[in-house]
Amino acid sequence: MGRPRRRTWTAAVAATMVAAAAAGCSSDSKSSGGDGGQTTLRVIVNITPNLTEQYWTGLFAGYEKTHPNVKIKLELTGTVSAQAKLTQDLAAGDPPDIAQQITPTRDTASLYADLSDQAWAKDTPLVDQYAIDGKRYLVGVGVQIQSLVFYNKAAFAKAGVDAAGIKTLDQFGEAMGKLKAAGYTPLQTAGQWVPGGQFSLLADSGVLTNDPDWYAKRAKKSVTFAGSDYVKYLDRYKSWVDQGYLEKSALGLTYADGQTAFLNGKSAMYVMGSFFVPAADTAKKSDDIGVFTMPTDGAYPSGQVGNIANPYVVASASKHKAAATDFVKWLVTDPGAIESQLAADGNLRKGFTYKMSSLGTAVQQLLDASPSVLVKAGDRQPISGYSGELNKQIQSLYSSASAKQVADGLDKWWNSQN
């Protein structure tokens, strides 16, 4: 009598486990789709203060309306960047169909679909700057420019500073002195990625205008940070920290906190990309804020450090490559989709206009006056992990580190990366 009973027990336990496991499985509905002619495309995007989850859902709904067979599934990345999320998904063997804000490199190009055969791709902005060995993997909606200094008009008036007169770094420093004397924090920064990002805009505008191939040369080890103009910019930056033009306490703020502080008029200037414009518009402050191009010790005006805006890649492993490609085509060529995305993130594209604020128009004029757009892509892209390391090193300037130590530290780090 014992035997059948025992078997029942075992069977019961096993059945419970299988059932539970199955329940677990069925609760993670996957993208495969396909049934009933319905295709589900999984898209990972970066969520930013401008490009919120609601924004993306609304944008994608426009495509779903005209393509009833396609369902777009937005995959949020939480606070990790799209790149980190993609790494995670790829490592898990479960990549999405489309990713926004991912830049392919020579090593990773095979992961993405080659869009070179798509006729529409050749007319998208900056597509050839981002091509790898002549192949187009990445297409984008517009251009972001970043060699910009936003300023608080009231603060400048009070301190008696004329924005049009700031063309060199000496003039920039002088202005900061006056602004500080007038009771303002001269230059707004924040914690997280902001110090490294701002320094990059400042220094790259000068260094890359002189030598657009600087990062390619650094990768070949024919130049070093310590032996380049970066040291001069580091020195400047350090002296601004020492003079209190940049506040150490800002390192305890988030990016959003820093932006809010500038919008609230606590600080006089803010080095940031064109994507700051919509934030100022939303806060209804854009008429109180002006913008000028990055001062430099070389040619003036310098080239604008820029990058492709809202770039998309299609995963080569996608099961719905055709559908995914068609969706990406819509994202980067449909006039409605383009205008919505340009406006949402303050991006620019030749031939497209949207209702811009005075600040947006001013940024557009700076782009028009700029001799070049400097793009750090393809061979001109710094090695992976660089922005994180630069940010860490720049933050150390707020403590005891000297410009020389930071430049050496960057070289040491770069050389240690394979």
Added chain:
Amino acid sequence: MAFQVHGPTGRPRRSPVRPLMLGVLFVVMAVPVYLLVVNSFKPQEDILDNPFAVPFGDLTLRHLIDAIQSPQYNVVKGYGFTLFLVVMVDLFCIALAGPAAYVIARSLKRRTQTLLLYFLAGTFIPGAALIIPVIYVLRSVGLANTVTGLIAHDVASTLPVSIFLFVGFIRTVPATIDQAAMIDGAGRLRTFWQIIFPLMRPAVVTVLILNSIGIWNDFVSPQILLSPGSGKYTVTTAIYAGISQYSTDLTKVFPNLLLAVAPVVIFFIYMQRHIISGLTVGAVKG
């Protein structure tokens, strides 16, 4: 023990050290909770200007209600999924660890004893750092980015300590009880579940508390093993994902954090003695 209350040899105990230390302890431990609770009911300006004050006129439930109804990274929705994880992991852990511990505890063979050491080796492994190869393994068994994969990993991570505690407990149960059951014709599995398992209540409670709190608070495993794209958030991953979105808005930060800690704290207040002894035993013996 009762004698100790009066202190050694009745020396007067007027030393200021004790009240001072308890005062410091009270302030340091209670102030964060006080700030969390009070600021969950205050508007942003009051939080910024007077974080420590209680502006009776301005207190509002609005922000807490907003957090409960928030469409994004909703912590309350996270309760459901986290609770599901906790229950699944608890069930599987008991179902797997119980019988295994029974066999190990009742065996006199060296080979079976080595098994116990094998399980104990698991406590040497730093979970967070080793999560990357777990992705690799889950991928090769087709469970990457699935809830099943996460549960499988979590259950496995609870096994070493659970089995260890169970084995220790079963060894205190006289083997004559099993023999009596066997003579009555019960098989081993039935002997375990019907005779031994009911006797193991204290050990089972300890294991359940240990696992439940561990899984409820876990951050790395759900964050890395479960794609954010799955749309499933535990309490911790919901807070993590949400806080970058609303970090400047303190009327969201405080209520969400309050919602995140409330269930555990309430559970702790009710089950204090079990939890303290359970977690301590688990950590020391595991």
Added chain:
Amino acid sequence: MELAELTRPADRPAAGDPADRDRDRDRGRTRRRARLRARAVSFGMVGPAVLLYTVMTIVPVGVAVYLSLTDWNGFSSAAFVGLKNYRHLFDDPNSTSAWWVTAIIAVVGSVLMIGGGLAYAIVLKEKSRTNSFFRALAYYPHVISALILGYLWAAILGTNGAINNTLAHFGFGPVGFLFDENLALISLIGVIVWAGFGFNVVLFVAALQTVPAELTEAASIDGASRWQTNRRVVIPMIAPVVTVATVLNLVGLVRAYDLVVSLTGGGPAGATQTYAYVILARSFESTKVGYATAQAVFLMVISAVLALLVTAVRNRQDTDVAG
């Protein structure tokens, strides 16, 4: 199957009676079958646990060792690179600085947690309602997720946090709890100690309650002050528990990650990047999976050495502490 062995002598028939031989053979067969079945059942009872544990815990260790010898980036095919990743552990500035940070956190944190734990355990050792309230008060952070504690403390210590906003009322500039490199590390350790010392208090109270009252009484009759009694009599009595707690604290702190994510994010200037943080937030995110696993293996070895220490200490003393 072991139970079958235990019971065997009882039902083993007296050998030799030829009339019983047939029955004997039959019984032998049944017994053998019974034994096989018992073995199968035992196997069925241990098997699932062993299998799941092996696949989810032991295999990943093997995979980690394997991946650490490759340049795998998480997706493309991996090439074998020998010990390159391990050599890189020592020339990668982030890796070496993270070791310092981790070691400081582990050592200073453990010392403070043990010291604070002992001090409060001595104050709270007697059984009373007040004391159990204070013990629970010291203990409660232990049941809350470290991630959430970190966010709470960030809201208190941050530039816009409760303390700095209050100081601003009195005209004081912000204190760099989280933005000054040295202070941020101190804040991180402070929060770790705040969250963890209550566990030690409970552990030590349990141990102190086993110290016989006669001992301390004898000491005070001999004229020892309370401090002397505690130092010379009580603490040595619970030394084994203190040792266990020390190593537990060390092992736990070497793995610090969640709190770093939420409190400081490793900043400013990498001053609070722990080893576990560097693995997940730097190496893994920049798709250096092979290198990240080498770092993980290294951390695991350190953890194992510390954990072995626990087991060794525990085996030697075999004190039943809190049970």
